Amino acid sequence: MSQMNLTTRQLNAIEALMSSTSIKAAALMASVSRRALTMWLQDEQFCAALRKAKGDALNHAVRRLTSLSGKAVDVLSDSMDGEKPEVRLRAADIALNRLLALGELHDLAERIAALELKQETK
Numbered sequence: 166m167s168q169m170n171l172t173t174r175q176l177n178a179i180e181a182l183m184s185s186t187s188i189k190a191a192a193l194m195a196s197v198s199r200r201a202l203t204m205w206l207q208d209e210q211f212c213a214a215l216r217k218a219k220g221d222a223l224n225h226a227v228r229r230l231t232s233l234s235g236k237a238v239d240v241l242s243d244s245m246d247g248e249k250p251e252v253r254l255r256a257a258d259i260a261l262n263r264l265l266a267l268g269e270l271h272d273l274a275e276r277i278a279a280l281e282l283k284q285e286t287k
Contacts (some may be wrong), residue, residue: 179215201248
């Protein structure tokens with residue numbers, strides 16, 4: 166669904182929704198009525214464009230965080246070599262917990278990919 170089919174007001178509303186904490190605040194920011202925004206939120210094309218905007222924003226954040234991951238690991242590693250036992254223990258705990266979570270996410274991603282492949286071959 167192309168954003169070309171959305172009006173300028175709707176595109177402005179999507180931008181406002183992306184940076185507001187409520188529908189009321191987004192409506193004010195986009196200079197549209199709350200009623201209009203609520204109606205648009207029931208429209209599939211509008212919602213698809215909003216989902217795309219959210220996905221784009223999330224992908225951007227992931228790219229930025231990925232670029233910082235090396236520094237984060239260095240800081241964690243340095244903390245594990247620090248003098249204070251409580252800091253070393255906390256750093257080790259963080260490292261192990263993140264490793265376990267990452268392993269679980271990786272396993273889930275592999276399982277989902279296998280299920281999707283199985284579904285496609287049906």
